Amino acid sequence: MKKRLRQVFTWLMFLSVFVTCWNLTTTKTQAKTYQIGTDVTYPPFEFANDQNQYVGIDIDLLKAIAKEEGFQVHIKPVGFNAAVQSVQSGQLDGIIAGTTITKERQAKFDFGTPYFKTGVVMAVGKNSAITNLKQLKNKKVALKTGTAAASYANSIKDKYGFKTVTFDDSNSMYQDVKTGNSVACFEDQPVMQYAINQGMDLKIVTKAANTGWYGFGVKKGTNPELIQKFNAGFRKIKQNGTYNKIINKYLGTKQNPAVKGKTFTIGTDVTFPPFEFADKQNKYVGIDIELMQSIAKDQGFKVKIKPLGFNASVQGLQSGQIEGMIAGTSITKDRQKVLDFSEPYFTSGVVMATSDKGDVHNLSQLHGKKVAIKTGTAGAQYANSIKKKYGFKTVTFDDSNNMYQDVLTGNSVACFEDQPVMRYAIKKGTNLKIVTKPALKAPYGFAVKKGENKALLSAFNNGLKDVKANGTYDDIKAKYLGTKKDNNAAVSSNDQDDRSFMGLLKQNKDALLSGFGQTMWLTLVAIFFATIFGILVGLMGVVPIKFCNWLSSTLIYVFRGMPLLVLALFIYTGIPSLTGQKIPAFIAGIITLTCNEGAYIAAFVKGGIEAVDSGQMEAARSLGLPFGKAMRKVILPQGIRIMIPSFINQFIITLKDTSILSIIGILELTQTGKIIIARNLEGFKVWTIIALIYLIVITLLTWLSNWVQRRIKG
Amino acid sequence: MSARIKVTDLVKTYGNNEVLKGVDLNVNNNEVVVIIGPSGSGKSTLLRTLNKLEAPTSGSIVVDGVDIADKSVDINKVRENIGMVFQHFNLFNNLSVGDNITLAPLQLGKKDKSAAVQQAQKLLETVGLADKIDQPVNSLSGGQKQRVAIARALAMEPDIMLFDEPTSALDPEMVGDVLQVMKNLASQGMTMIVVTHEMGFAKEVADRVVFVDEGKVQEQGTPEQIFNQPKNARLRDFLNKVLNI
Ligand SMILES: Nc1ncnc2c1ncn2[C@@H]1O[C@H](COP(=O)(O)OP(=O)(O)OP(=O)(O)O)[C@@H](O)[C@H]1O
Ligand SMILES: [Mg+2]
Secondary structure, eight states: OHHHHHHHHHHHHHHHHHHHHHHHHHHHHHHOEEEEEEOSOBTTTBEEOTTSOEESHHHHHHHHHHHHHTOEEEEEEOOHHHHHHHHHHTSSSEEOSSOBOOHHHHTTEEEOSOOEEEEEEEEEETTOOOOSGGGGTTOEEEEETTOHHHHHHHHHHHHHTOEEEEESSHHHHHHHHHTTSSSEEEEEHHHHHHHHHTTOOEEEOSOOEEEEEEOOEEETTSOHHHHHHHHHHHHHHHHSSHHHHHHHHHHOOOOOTTTTTOEEEEEEOSSBTTTBEEOTTSOEESHHHHHHHHHHHHHTOEEEEEEOOHHHHHHHHHHTSOSEEOSSOBOOHHHHHHEEEOSOOEEEEEEEEEETTOOOOSGGGGTTOEEEEETTSHHHHHHHHHHHHHTOEEEEESSHHHHHHHHHTTSSSEEEEEHHHHHHHHHTTOOEEEOSOOEEEEEEOOEEETTSOHHHHHHHHHHHHHHHHTSHHHHHHHHHHOOSSSTTHHHHHHHTSOOSHHHHHHHTHHHHHHHHHHHHHHHHHHHHHHHHHHHHHHHHTTSSOHHHHHHHHHHHHHHHHSOHHHHHHIIIIIHHHHHOOOOOHHHHHHHHHHHHHHHHHHHHHHHHHHHSOHHHHHHHHHTTOOHHHHIIIIIHHHHHHHHHHHHHHHHHHHHHHGGGGGGGTOOSHHHHHHHHHHHHOOHHHHHHHHHHHHHHHHHHHHHHHHHHHHHHHO | OOEEEEEEEEEEEETTEEEEEEEEEEEETTOEEEEEOOTTSSHHHHHHHHTTSSOOSEEEEEETTEETTSTTSOHHHHHHTEEEEOTTOOOOTTSBHHHHHHHHHHHTTSSOHHHHHHHHHHHHHHTTOGGGTTSBGGGSOHHHHHHHHHHHHHTTOOSEEEEESTTTTSOHHHHHHHHHHHHHHHHTTOEEEEEOSOHHHHHHHOSEEEEEETTEEEEEEOHIIIIISOOSHHHHHHHHHHHOO
């Protein structure tokens, strides 16, 4: 009874506190209702919906910010010009009306954080072949009076030689293009995008020109706290995803049910900063990764990013191990024969870089010299295409870091690399300099296997449009290339890292531990299966059956004779091509090691058995013991004593051989090293650490081996 | 009384090397047959075909009415009844003296553990090694090893025993103990086929001496006939060599 009372009392207390709080907050916000002016109708920024409620990007955005910051807004659709005047006269507190931030307006208004990037685009009929301005020559183009798009079109109409037809409203302008009377129209990008999303049969074919930013404005010098609240709330809704939700609601493409909710495995390069690399926490980041993730989020599918390396990814696509690939892949004719590409998401070009102390400045100085390239890259392709002309030789590397090192050590005089990659590396302290203008301007594309995964490809294209529209794309680019605002925070923070051995060890402790764990796990699992396989094959070599003997020798011959690297690649990429069945990298790794190490084990199992005096077998058989029993009770116990040193030796070899599996992207110790170096470019120190880890483990194993051998002898 | 072992026209070739060129040989129950002959004449090969450690190339070997050349015959069953002692003992190096002896009876389900151990102890007593049951085999001398090997063969309770030069690898002072064990066996009525260069043993123990040369039985008879009235020229030649050193 007492307990009950206390409970009720507690609840009452709680309730009263809650009610008080509620009152406090409501009174507070009620006091702050801001009057905000907006345009009458400017879809998708402000317009009345079917229920005659005002909606749109501007409206939703402001409401979300107000909610976040605990103030209230009253939105008045008074029209653009009226809103501007009312704010100046103090009748309204602010304006949000698709207002472009201009110098003139900044003289009269204080603007909050720019919230939307806009620009003029050209749209054509859905089936039109027109893709650029040059094709407009002598054709008719539709415009809407008094818009920014119309003034842009008029400014370039002489240059491109087209005629204009003018309309009073957007819809008539679109219809004119649809009927084929005009071949194209110019329009603000979000407005055009929204119309298309609403079912208008047009398509956008140019990049946004005359770009500008929309801002929320108050009268200059008044209401600074409203701007502060707007900025604070804007930051929050950007972070919590509300912003993207609002933009996507109006400008987003429809999510394709064929991809929705599905998980796609996407291959990427291991070391191609700033497009993909592991950060300090050894999480994969980079332009490609973040772009892929935000597109996936936008389109409602999931991705599993696999840093397989560039070549392994291409092969992975071919064999169906992965569904897509985003790895700074230039769209080339050759690649288009086997891959289908998305719309370009980035334009790169090949530059030549030399040591910053070097005196090579142009291609003609390369005559008779060595140049470093990275396999399978556009840089390599470019270098190979001009090497005859300029008379240089090439050295090929599998990753960028090794290529840079080759130039830094003076072994090669220059390297060819994609411009953004090179820039990023230099920014991060690689002592190279770019000496040529970008050549072979190359658009990067997301790729799928030719003719397959069409839904994924179109979802990528749609998502790309969306993230461009909602600014995510620009944010990502700015983050890694530092083209805008917060100048490469990711980069500078890295430079303050402790680069001593202990510092590197501390920063990468988790990654190294997990890589080491993976190496040990691979070794143990592999040695387990290899032992079973090896003993079976070894025994097949000694049973008195000719066919088994032959099979045993053949297996040993084949798997011992094949380089481990080739075997790994064959199993990982070849088998799926043959069977259409995917193999996870770890399983492929285990199969590889089982076959290879197993063959060695088989050889010494066979040898160990054969080393047992043949009289032992004869004596056992003469007593009437069957072959199997004689083997188990007499021969194997003696053979195993002979084999044990070889077993331990094989264990050590297997441990070392796991490093080769980094080629198929298993995140073991060596691969972990590669990834860490790709980020911090501390090749020497990190490889020293990795080498020491291997050495320590192998030393321990050697001690164990010696101890066991002493025990057997004694 | 019919023959326990009946070898007819036995031929054994290794590649192009015809080692046995048509051997005929009968062994009767309780008989002790000693095979003599020069080195490389095929004595060991003949002995090893009798329990099919070597498969005959042609001809037949009938043991107790069973042709062991026949593929359908379970050779392991036949071997259980034919003990064999090797020149180099071939004791199982991974097992103790006792375990060497008990391995086959236990593995083949012939005896349970305690019966097998008891039997091993008894056999070791008969070969004069009663205190060695727990020793590792490597601690024994050659003569001791060969006696353990005999005990091991006897553990399967065979009634035919094959000996391939059981004393050739022994120091002279060890030979006597081993021969003594064999004599005891013979006196108990064991059917024995013994390849040996111990002519003294042949004279004293053998019921019949068989002289093999060039892959054939050249002459056979009682020790008296073979050693005192040899007819075959090769035999005479051989005896000259081995007896007059
Ligand atoms: N496994 C084999 N493979 C090939 N040739 C063999 C094999 N075993 C024996 N031979 C050959 O057969 C011939 C007879 O050998 P075997 O061992 O039977 O002679 P032996 O009469 O026992 O001689 P020793 O008195 O030296 O023991 C020899 O020429 C030998 O080289
Ligand atoms: Mg011999």
